[in-house]
Amino acid sequence: MHPTAMQNGQLFFDTYLGKNSNCVVVEIGAQNVNGSLREVAPPGARYIGVDFVVGKGVDVVLTDPYCLPFESESVDVVVSSSCLEHSEMFWLSFTECLRILKPDGLLFINVPSNGAFHRYPVDCWRFYPDAGSALVTWAKRQGMNPVLLESFITPQHQDVWNDFLAVFVKDERFLHQYPNRMIKAVEKFENGKVSGSDQIYSFTQFPEDIRRLNDAVQRLAAMEGREAVVNDVLEKLLTFTKGQAS
The missing domain is CATH 3.40.50.150 (Vaccinia Virus protein VP39)
Structure with a gap:
């Protein structure tokens, strides 16, 4: 139990x-x-x-x-x-x-x-x-x-x-x-x-497992998005640095 x-x-x-x-x-x-x-x-x-x-x-x-x-x-x-x-x-x-x-x-x-x-x-x-x-x-x-x-x-x-x-x-x-x-x-x-009511209290469509999985996917996507932005900034900075050096 x-x-x-x-x-x-x-x-x-x-x-x-x-x-x-x-x-x-x-x-x-x-x-x-x-x-x-x-x-x-x-x-x-x-x-x-x-x-x-x-x-x-x-x-x-x-x-x-x-x-x-x-x-x-x-x-x-x-x-x-x-x-x-x-x-x-x-x-x-x-x-x-x-x-x-x-x-x-x-x-x-x-x-x-x-x-x-x-x-x-x-x-x-x-x-x-x-x-x-x-x-x-x-x-x-x-x-x-x-x-x-x-x-x-x-x-x-x-x-x-x-x-x-x-x-x-x-x-x-x-x-x-x-x-x-x-x-x-x-x-x-x-x-x-x-009893006595047809209402569903604290209605939730998706079970907690699905909500947790969705949250994890969203966090992962956000992390991957930030990584892409950082890499893009570094690439542009490197290009600019090379240009200045030449």
């Missing part, structure tokens, strides 16, 4: 649960690789780590990645960070997470919006700004009624990753229980969405 993913998880818990929550939290993709969201969860939470392999931080090992061994409507919060890009059919994982949530339960997803190809054991997807809304559309076709509370993309920080963050409540009837939004607490974000 890269550092910004841990920070994003901390932000989710602080915004939606607070320090004193004693809810049941299930993490999908819980193996501790350079950290785990368990470390930043509320101290009183009953935390259950789920993964596909045995490892540190894993309490339950799945035999079927699209079938969670929990009763329907039995869990308060499901979190998943840096995991769904490795799910071949992440939309099935999404609805299975919704199934186990209580009607007022929350689902937090942190997935890369860009970044290096990394197979654990496969690497299938990157998430763009409309991904959260698309998942809601999919779930409604399955007879569910979730709401996207918010989603946005975070900037790079000492690494190559831009993260897509999204928070859902399982049933629209409980939208009013969650007035706070992470998007109000972050210093920088791009292409944000919040």
